[in-house]
Amino acid sequence: MATVEDVLESVNRSQASKYKTIEVQKDVEPQLDLGNLLTVDQNPLELKKFRADKEAYLKSQARDNTQLLFNAIWKLPTERVEEAICVKLPETTTVLPREKPIPKVKPPTRWEQYAQLKGIQKRKKGRMVWDEEIKEWRPRWGYKRANDETKDWVIEVPGNADPNEDQFEKRMKAKKERVAKNELQRLRNIARATRSKVPGVGLTPTEKPSKEEVGLALHLAKKSTASLGKFTEKLPKEKEAKHVGKKRKFEPAIGDFKKEKEQQLNIIDVMENKKPKLDITKAVNRVISQQEQEPSDERRKRGVKVKNRRGPPRKKGSGGFGKKGKAGKGKGAKGMGGKGKGKMGKGKGKSR
Amino acid sequence: MATVMQRIVKPKTQAAKRGLEVRAPKLEENDKVAMFIKGGHTSETITQVLKELYLLKKPNAITFKRKNIMRPFDDQSSIEFFSQKNDSSLFLFGSHSKKRPNNLVLGRLYDHHVLDMVELGVTHFRSMQDFPTEKIAMGTKPCLVFEGEAFEQDHKHRRLKNMLIDFFRGVKANNVRLQGLEHVLQFTALDGKVMVRSYKVLLKKSGSRTPRVELSEIGPALDLEVRRTRLASDDLYKKACKKPKKGKPKKVKNVKTDVFGAKMGRVHMERQDFSKLQTRKMKGLKRQAPSDKENAKKAKTESSEPSAQET
Numbered sequence: 001m002a003t004v005e006d007v008l009e010s011v012n013r014s015q016a017s018k019y020k021t022i023e024v025q026k027d028v029e030p031q032l033d034l035g036n037l038l039t040v041d042q043n044p045l046e047l048k049k050f051r052a053d054k055e056a057y058l059k060s061q062a063r064d065n066t067q068l069l070f071n072a073i074w075k076l077p078t079e080r081v082e083e084a085i086c087v088k089l090p091e092t093t094t095v096l097p098r099e100k101p102i103p104k105v106k107p108p109t110r111w112e113q114y115a116q117l118k119g120i121q122k123r124k125k126g127r128m129v130w131d132e133e134i135k136e137w138r139p140r141w142g143y144k145r146a147n148d149e150t151k152d153w154v155i156e157v158p159g160n161a162d163p164n165e166d167q168f169e170k171r172m173k174a175k176k177e178r179v180a181k182n183e184l185q186r187l188r189n190i191a192r193a194t195r196s197k198v199p200g201v202g203l204t205p206t207e208k209p210s211k212e213e214v215g216l217a218l219h220l221a222k223k224s225t226a227s228l229g230k231f232t233e234k235l236p237k238e239k240e241a242k243h244v245g246k247k248r249k250f251e252p253a254i255g256d257f258k259k260e261k262e263q264q265l266n267i268i269d270v271m272e273n274k275k276p277k278l279d280i281t282k283a284v285n286r287v288i289s290q291q292e293q294e295p296s297d298e299r300r301k302r303g304v305k306v307k308n309r310r311g312p313p314r315k316k317g318s319g320g321f322g323k324k325g326k327a328g329k330g331k332g333a334k335g336m337g338g339k340g341k342g343k344m345g346k347g348k349g350k351s352r
Numbered sequence: 353m354a355t356v357m358q359r360i361v362k363p364k365t366q367a368a369k370r371g372l373e374v375r376a377p378k379l380e381e382n383d384k385v386a387m388f389i390k391g392g393h394t395s396e397t398i399t400q401v402l403k404e405l406y407l408l409k410k411p412n413a414i415t416f417k418r419k420n421i422m423r424p425f426d427d428q429s430s431i432e433f434f435s436q437k438n439d440s441s442l443f444l445f446g447s448h449s450k451k452r453p454n455n456l457v458l459g460r461l462y463d464h465h466v467l468d469m470v471e472l473g474v475t476h477f478r479s480m481q482d483f484p485t486e487k488i489a490m491g492t493k494p495c496l497v498f499e500g501e502a503f504e505q506d507h508k509h510r511r512l513k514n515m516l517i518d519f520f521r522g523v524k525a526n527n528v529r530l531q532g533l534e535h536v537l538q539f540t541a542l543d544g545k546v547m548v549r550s551y552k553v554l555l556k557k558s559g560s561r562t563p564r565v566e567l568s569e570i571g572p573a574l575d576l577e578v579r580r581t582r583l584a585s586d587d588l589y590k591k592a593c594k595k596p597k598k599g600k601p602k603k604v605k606n607v608k609t610d611v612f613g614a615k616m617g618r619v620h621m622e623r624q625d626f627s628k629l630q631t632r633k634m635k636g637l638k639r640q641a642p643s644d645k646e647n648a649k650k651a652k653t654e655s656s657e658p659s660a661q662e663t
Contacts, residue, residue, distance in 0.1 A: 019557050036517060037493060037521075059569065097589065099384055099462070286587075
């Protein structure tokens, strides 16, 4: 057995002497991030060698570090992809900042909430539908869709319908209304998701409005003037609309001193009790990061405003606007001017 | 994509929708795109540097053809505007002035706001053309090598190192072809300078599976000095580095790996119908099943009926 080992060793030795070694000696093992094909060598560099022959020294350093990286890469599991030997790289370890913030999870829509509550599952519908009239598979919606009722060339007038009513128009109108309703619901879902004010539905057109609906419609119509209905004339014997709009109530200017005192004391109590906790480090950090992002935003906005302001002063001659604009500009110019002056000063000094 | 449909104004065309989806923030982000911007006045060196670094970065890079008079350190608004328009989050701005000759500004953005900026002066430059060697294929993912204590000790240099990795790391890749590892970018911080060198890798036999690495310089070679910096505060930087929580990986059912590393799968079968089993064909066994016979009869009568109607 010993002889076999000897032979193997000698073969190894002879092979090793034929080729240059792949081993690299380093005092501190360089950090490798194989996911990024990255080597970070913390070993101190030799300034003497560097100054003697810069390029050669850099190249030898690069070679050694690359060799170390390649030694590690070649140890990774390989696989064959289309005649090429590939290596599967591990996850990266270097922490790099993102490009954009992490997307927030989309909050569920009203329907999704309801469906979850009721346990309604989504069903996958096929894209193509059989059209009984044309005897053909057609898309469920869109161009050349199946069972397209808007393409009917004749519609039977229902028995109880007004014969002069245009049934085609009625159909189109109904469709448009459905689309509008869907759009409104979509917007309300977005408003709810972004926590902004949800727009009310207002008055929806109904065929037979109830008494309350008529009252509301009247109230709204009366208020829909430039002066919010202040000068709208009242009909004789007209009653105030009920349950529409709130009226603010004020305490009398002079009256119950006891109550007034109580109220004032209450305010002081609330102010004393509910002092918000102030985390100074957090607040400072927030202010710093805000300031970092703000100046550029402001500048951009200011730039736009200045552009807009250029118009009016010319027409008006001199006015409040012009002054403001100038002040804004002046600030910017001051900063720049200061630097400019410095430059000029230097220039002069050199020319002398 | 949810975020696209959360817009109040919906995209009018499918192409516009797709475009917005590409740009939308994602859990797994796109590769960062770099803008190469020429300032109001540039020297020959700076123009060449921008051109060659653009070539190195190319599939994920945009080069600006015109001059853009701006000073990133005084006013970032135009950089941020360009970032928004081009959906890119890295930039390299080159300019040349008496006060700051051969000036490069390397920067990156987070959420279309400037995160870090470092001003680098080019003190020495050798172009790719000065190295009469064979070059590498475009879009090769480079190996990055960082040397020097400054990259570990100095805060500015540490951030600069991070930026350089971000800038030059190339396309994100899970699988890498071993023969395709042919480019090395070396960054050395020494003597108050940062030296950038670029090499082509030559793989030689070593007597073992791992090859012996030899390098030949292909350029560009740059010596840079760090001038002004504008680094993000730790708070903002931390915010930008936040990693998304990864959902649980989907459970793989019915597949196991045994002790020897072999992949074992369990397959659920339906009960086999033995009546339909095809056995050995023999003349003697050839007969139709009774149900088949009936079907055949029905088919015959049906086929005969319509013809009768037609006539």
